[in-house]
Amino acid sequence: xxxxxxxxxxxxxxxxxxxxxxxxxxxxxxxxxxxxxxxxxxxxxxxxxxxxxxxxxxxxxxxxxxxxxxxxxxxxxxxxxxxxxxxxxxx
Numbered sequence: 464x465x466x467x468x469x470x471x472x473x474x475x476x477x478x479x480x481x482x483x484x485x486x487x488x489x490x491x492x493x494x495x496x497x498x499x500x501x502x503x504x505x506x507x508x509x510x511x512x513x514x515x516x517x518x519x520x521x522x523x524x525x526x527x528x529x530x531x532x533x534x535x536x537x538x539x540x541x542x543x544x545x546x547x548x549x550x551x552x553x554x
Contacts, residue, residue: 490550494539497549501526510548518552 492500497507501521508518517530519537528537 491547492549492551493547494544494549500549500551506552506554507549508552509543509546510550511546 491510492507497519501507501519504521506518506520514530516532517528519526519528521527522534526537526539527534529535
């Protein structure tokens with residue numbers, strides 16, 4: 464028999480969502496959720512990006528990334544598409 468539900472000793476993975484948690488911290492999102500947030504005018508980043516000065520936004524109708532001190536057109540990588548560690552940056 465295969466257990467579908469987690470046992471009490473197993474942790475249930477947190478689902479990704481752009482919804483703000485009760486403590487006021489953003490939950491991690493997957494790429495489609497992150498794109499919905501960016502199209503709504505928010506700025507997003509990935510937790511796996513170690514630098515605090517890397518983030519993505521839409522600027523003049525172009526999907527852009529700010530990195531290395533300048534704004535660039537963002538060519539989304541496979542890692543970005545598969546990432547589930549996206550968060551919305553506070554304004």
